[in-house]
Amino acid sequence: MNISTPTQPIRTPGDILANIPGILGFFPSESVILISIQPSPHGFSMGPVARLNLNDVPAALQEVMDAFHCGNPESIFGFVLSQRQEEDLWDILHSLYRFQDRSGVGIDACWLAEELSTDTAYDLIFGHASEDGEGPLQNWMEGTIPAISTSHSMRECVNNGMLPELSRNDLVQRFKDHNPYFGKEEISAMERCCREIARQLRAGRGYQTSDPVQVVKRLIADVRFVLSEVESLEETLENEELLCAAAMWMSTTWTRDLVITELVSAPREAGDLLLAVARTFQGSIRYNALALYAASQVSHEFGIYAGPALSVLVEEAPHHNLGRLIAQGYRSGMGRRLVTSLCHGCELAREAAGLGADAPQSSFGG
Structure with a gap:
C-alpha cells in the first residue's frame, strides 16, 4: 500500500487521474486508487491518496480508511x-x-479505467448518480483523461528535476540500491567506527572535550557543517567522511534524536546525505536514515519520495518505532504536524543533554 498526501483542487475525475502519477511518483497499473476528498477554502481538494494492489482488496481497505479518518x-x-x-x-x-468501515463510512463513488495515459476513457462504476444521469455526479459519469504532462503534479515533478517512474518497483529501487563505491568489509569497518564514536559521545567524550554539554553543542555544529558540504547524492555516495559522520548520528537513538531539527530544516542536503547512508549501511543505521529521510522530505514542499521511503522501511523493519510513527502520521495526512512533533522531541532531547532553551537554532531554511 502506498499513501501520499497532496492538496490538489478537484474539477473532474479525469483531472484527478491525470495527477496520480505525479502524486505517487510512478504510473500505477492493476491497482485500486482511493482518494480522500476534503473541503478547502476554494471548494474541495484531494487529501491523502492510497494505492492498493488489486489482490489486496478488500483486506487492506480498513487500514486505508483508518488513515483517512485522521483528516x-x-x-x-x-x-x-x-x-x-x-x-x-x-x-x-x-x-x-x-x-x-467501523464507523459506517464507505466509498462514495468509483470509476474504472484501463490505464493511466492521456485520452484513456474512464467510466463511473457506482456513485451518487441516478440511472437517468440526474444527481450530484451527473457530469462525472464518463470522460477521458486529459494530458498527464500538463497536470499540476507533473509540472511540480518537472520543476523539481524528476519524472514519475514507470512502476512502483522502479520507484522503490531508489531506496534498495546499494552503494557501489565501497565493499562489504570497508562498510563493516566504517560501521564499527561510527558506533564506537557514538558510544563515546554518549559517555560525554569527544570533539576534544570531556564536557558533556560541549560535546552536544559541537555535535550539532558538526551536523550543520556536514550538511553544508553535501553537493549531490552521487558525490555523497563516494565520500567516506560524509557517510561516516551521518552514520554516526544514526548509530544510536541518543545521537539521532539530537540532530533531527537540523536534518528536517535542510531537506535537500539531508535528503541526499541520509539516502546515501541508507544505501551504504544496514540495520538500525539504515532504518534510522530512511525514517529521517522521509521526515526531511515531508518538510519539503515537494516530498514525493517520503511515501516510498516509508513503504520500504515498514516492509523491511515493521517494528522500527520511529519509522512506524512517521509512517502513521504521513499516511494520515499529518506529515507536517509530525515534523513539528519530531523537532519538539529534538528540543527535549537537547534539554535532557544539558542544553538550555537558548541553544542556537538551525541556520537552514525549511
Missing part, C-alpha cells in the same frame, strides 16, 4: 486501473461497493 474527509473516491475484463473484476468492484 477531515468529505467523500472517498475510488479508481480501479486494470486491463482485465470487467466481469473478471466483479469481485473487486463488489467489495468496493459493499465496503463500510
Whole structure:
C-alpha cells in the first residue's frame, strides 16, 4: 500500500487521474486508487491518496480508511486501473461497493479505467448518480483523461528535476540500491567506527572535550557543517567522511534524536546525505536514515519520495518505532504536524543533554 498526501483542487475525475502519477511518483497499473476528498477554502481538494494492489482488496481497505479518518474527509473516491475484463473484476468492484468501515463510512463513488495515459476513457462504476444521469455526479459519469504532462503534479515533478517512474518497483529501487563505491568489509569497518564514536559521545567524550554539554553543542555544529558540504547524492555516495559522520548520528537513538531539527530544516542536503547512508549501511543505521529521510522530505514542499521511503522501511523493519510513527502520521495526512512533533522531541532531547532553551537554532531554511 502506498499513501501520499497532496492538496490538489478537484474539477473532474479525469483531472484527478491525470495527477496520480505525479502524486505517487510512478504510473500505477492493476491497482485500486482511493482518494480522500476534503473541503478547502476554494471548494474541495484531494487529501491523502492510497494505492492498493488489486489482490489486496478488500483486506487492506480498513487500514486505508483508518488513515483517512485522521483528516477531515468529505467523500472517498475510488479508481480501479486494470486491463482485465470487467466481469473478471466483479469481485473487486463488489467489495468496493459493499465496503463500510467501523464507523459506517464507505466509498462514495468509483470509476474504472484501463490505464493511466492521456485520452484513456474512464467510466463511473457506482456513485451518487441516478440511472437517468440526474444527481450530484451527473457530469462525472464518463470522460477521458486529459494530458498527464500538463497536470499540476507533473509540472511540480518537472520543476523539481524528476519524472514519475514507470512502476512502483522502479520507484522503490531508489531506496534498495546499494552503494557501489565501497565493499562489504570497508562498510563493516566504517560501521564499527561510527558506533564506537557514538558510544563515546554518549559517555560525554569527544570533539576534544570531556564536557558533556560541549560535546552536544559541537555535535550539532558538526551536523550543520556536514550538511553544508553535501553537493549531490552521487558525490555523497563516494565520500567516506560524509557517510561516516551521518552514520554516526544514526548509530544510536541518543545521537539521532539530537540532530533531527537540523536534518528536517535542510531537506535537500539531508535528503541526499541520509539516502546515501541508507544505501551504504544496514540495520538500525539504515532504518534510522530512511525514517529521517522521509521526515526531511515531508518538510519539503515537494516530498514525493517520503511515501516510498516509508513503504520500504515498514516492509523491511515493521517494528522500527520511529519509522512506524512517521509512517502513521504521513499516511494520515499529518506529515507536517509530525515534523513539528519530531523537532519538539529534538528540543527535549537537547534539554535532557544539558542544553538550555537558548541553544542556537538551525541556520537552514525549511
